[in-house]
Amino acid sequence: MAMLEVRGLEAFYGHTQALHGLDFDLEEGGITTILGANGAGKTTTLRSICGMVSNNGSITFDGEGLIGKATENIVRKGIAHVPEGRGTFVRVTTEENLRLGAFTVKGAKKIADGMERVYTYFPRLKERRNQQAGTLSGGEQQMLAVGRAMMLQPRLMLLDEPSFGLAPLIVKELFEILRTINQEEGVSMLLVEQNATLALGLADHAYLLETGRVVMSGTSDDIASDENVRKSYLGY
Amino acid sequence: MKTLHVATAAVAATMWAGAAIAGNAPGVTSTEIKIGNTNPYSGPASSYGTIGKSIGACWNWVNDTGGINGRKIKWISLDDGYSPPKTKEQIRKLVEREKVAFTFQTLGTPTNSAVHRYMNKKQVPHLFVATGATKWGQPKKFPWTMGWQPNYQTVGAIFGNYILQNYPQGKVAVMYQNDDYGKDYVIGMKRAMGDKYAKQVVKQETYEVTDPTIDSQIIALAGSGADVFVNISIPKFAAQAIKKMHAIGWKPAHILNDVAASIASTYKPAGLEKAKGIISVDFYKDPNDPEWKDDPETNAWRAWMDKYYPGGDKSNKMNAYGYAVCHTMIEVLKKAGNDLSRENIMKQASSLKEVHLPMLLPGMYADTSPTDFYPLEQMQMTRFDGTRSVRFGPLISAETE
């Protein structure tokens, strides 16, 4: 059984339907990516998993249904969401952001260890630990968002456009760290990206979304070698 | 009580006459007299609302005991939140829509000012307004408006004279509420003291009703080295003043205005010991003064409170005020008999001859004439001895010119 199973997922904003019956699976330990154009429903898919849009259909995580559950309770099951726009708590410090990430974790030792691990991955955050998080640069805030998600000690991490608005060098650094986290911490990842080249480079599985429907799926290599995908999304 | 029985007995005989005359009088039928009123039942001045409530309770009692000359009182008391434009609206509603016979005890100086000309233009009796300003007694200019309580300027003048007689060399400190009520006392003091006011008053301070405390004012006044303190404030601030004066050890002769001269609502919260020696004036009985513990009039008042206004606070002097003023109105209506035309009501109200009212201090009465629109003008000075306000000196009748 897959770790995350999505069947017939529909999502709505007011009267407008954004997802029209989505089906996909996510295997434990891997990195899966969802590709698609602007407005295809990628972000909506991630928000649906976390119960942040009105939806129906079925989403099961380890066999447990998530539809209708409150966001905070879904998160408590070990799903960390790195949202679009990074969701930084701007008024508090970097370290307090990390502490907030560990809100569901019990035990001071565990939290301290977690924080040390985050600092090992992102030494820059350690330098800025007492700085008001709103004053961090975009790249630093993205690192903070990933670090905060790690603090939850998640089994699944949902990443929404982590490369958005960042310089290419920083993106490269960030994606390498993501790969390390996936391999060393055993965190599964569901990645939404506009930059398909990057995403397919990192992920092992990929789904292609068009106007709220899955139109193609397969391993990253299969998808990357598809003629249409290459033309429309990879641009060569 | 006795007269009420007589009145009830007379009902049957006069019913037909009443019906005939009352037919022409606005707000009056053979069975009912409509009386209008505004009071601040909501908003920052809502503490005064108890006057309107106690008068309402008084009319309930009147109606239970047969009404006046066979007519029940329909008391329409509306909330104006102490806002003059709202008063104007409510008064117009009472006069034009409810078509009341007259209004009675509308409360507040700015609020009554807003309708002063309107009532006189409409020629509707604007009786016994609940404010101590002086302007309610001008029968020539405003023949339809009449005050009731001794006005603030008169009290101020009494204080001024008292200072002249007893502390001719005294240094005086004055604190007053920064509105018409406070300023009227000062005007009265100035009138009585003449140029002595400027000489003797070494320090003046004001407070706003929104001030949380008046500590700062008291310290400043104490710092002036005054040995006489004239305190014109409402109970809350009077109690604060007494406490603070004690705390900083300032012990002048303390003259407190009648508004706050109440054992239950000022002296007790401040501490009876600390209030000892306070000099004031009064014209009606403080029900909490041990002097009136077995007074039949006060006992009747207590019984009435229990039965008709159980939610009311018996320690609140204003409920005795409401009771007394209501009896003034009863007297006027009884005298008017079956001619309840507005002219006659006004005529009766301006020809009260030494009418005793329950809860007034012994020897005092209401008295008016076509040229004297100030019903109550007598007062007596009091000194608080730690348990009761002891009256001293003669009844002072300060005729207002």
Added chain:
Amino acid sequence: MDQFLQQTLSGLANGAIYASLALAVVMIYQAIDHFNFAQGEMAMFSTFIAWQLIAWGAPYWVAFVVCLAISFIGGMAIERIIFAPIHDAPALSHVVVFIALTLIFNAMAGFIWEFTIKEFPSPFPAELPFETKLIGPHEVGIVGITLIMLGMIYVFFRFTPIGLAMRAAAASPESARLVGISVKKMLGLGWGLAAAVGAVAGMMIAPVVFLEPNMMLGILLYGFAGAVVGGLTSPGGAVVGGFLMGVLEALAGTYVIGSELKLTFALVVIVAVLLFRPAGLFGRVVVQRV
């Protein structure tokens, strides 16, 4: 000189009153990211509850604790019953509900307890251990209690996970949910704590100004001003702001402009301060890089 010292100390004592209410203001601001206009009336109502318990014969500290508990539960109930259903309404609609609550609490207190002033006991000894005419024991007590509350609130927001979570939930509810914080619970908790802090403020204030339904009208004004001038996100700033209001008002009334316009003067000074420090003396301007 003696006069100046007296005025300053009395200003500080009044300032402690404003500061204690300003703390409640900051508490609710940290919890709901908004100012609760009904805070003063809620505190007044809580104090009446304590007064009633004492009138029924409860010892002071029993009444104190029970009153805190009732206020805490009451605050949570207000959040759950009144604000939860209109959670998505715009901020100004919430302001209208705050105004409505102010009216309701004020009128209810008047209905139940009438408007005559009531004496409320002070928990502090009647005499100070040293001889002075400058300041009374209750005044010293208020300053002490205010500083203790400040310390507790500071520690709560700064060092406890719940305090941190509450600030996060108020400032960025969506992100807070994503780290597993129940924003609903935080809101309720914040309302409860703010009501309890307000109740303490009310019980400290009442012995000075006397208990009656309108007692908070003026104080809320000063407490609000103190909290804003100190910076709404900083409990320490709110306390300093409260003290500042008290001293400023006392000294301005005595030496600058007379008591007639002292409030106006104090407010003008505050607005002037805000012009140079638009986020208050101790508030941090929220900087966010895009």
Added chain:
Amino acid sequence: MALSDAKSVAMRPNPAHTAVLFGIKLPMWNLYLTVIGIAAALVLPFVVEGFTVFQLTQALVYAIAVLGLNLLTGFNGQFSLGHSAFYALGAYTAAIMVERYEVAFYWTILPAGIICFIGGFLFGLPALRLEGLFLALATFALAVATPQLLRYEHFEGFTGGVQGIDLFKPDSPIEFLGGDQWLYFVVLVCGALLVVGAWNLTRGRTGRAIMAIRDNPLAARTMGINTSLYKSVTFGVSGFYTGIAGALGAAVAEFVAPDSFTFFLSVWLLVGMVIGGLGSIPAAIVGGLFILYVPNISEALIGQVFGDDPSAKALIGVAFGCFLIFAVYVMPNGLAGFVRWFVARYSRPGI
């Protein structure tokens, strides 16, 4: 992104269903409502009693003040608790001109507005640096200071101090119109002119700039909008409206006094604006009616339920508070928001 596009397509009125009134483009149903509204406003004073006309006049005056506040808050996003100050300034300007200088009332309306425009503009300048609750405090200070200044000893010769100033409302020059009816039409004409003015202001280039500042001040600045100037001018215009309301209100009450213009007036104007609906011009009328009538309804309700029980009078405030909460529950975005929601839901083109 695409979602909001879809929504705006749905809400865009069908061109076939629009009409033009005073140069203003309106959807058809809106036109019907406007015509009915105008007709009712013209006929009402002849069918109801004088007292009701008086009440309606007062409600219209409040509506104008609410409109002024709405221009500032609803359209420009600046919060104010200080509009009682502008209302007072307008009222005193009119009263002093009429009573001290014997100017005919009509000639005091515009000066009252202009003085308040200047006052608003000047207050708007320092207010530029303040936002949200800080601006609320500054305006709040203005509202609190106003009655104190009006009572201030040294201004007494001018303001009449605590006693206030009496003034007479203008006599009706037309024989068949009573004094109340005449004043009603004076206020109505002023109100109509101000509504048309507000409409034009908010529809044009200026209006777009004002609203852009509300929605995204940063972006507005980068678009080349002089935000400081627009914000101060909006404050001025808002003051202008409220000042005119004050002058008209002085004539309706025929009396001004410091106690008429306490901070609570600001609160009621705010309540009226929110209940009517932010950023909507017709909503101001609802706001005006609400301010005037709902306290009366609360009072009547308590009277009905508790009869002659004197203690129950204290509950009027409770009833009013409950009405407010109820209104917010039913229409969290005010009546205007409710109507917008209703129209979006039921009158989409083709349905």
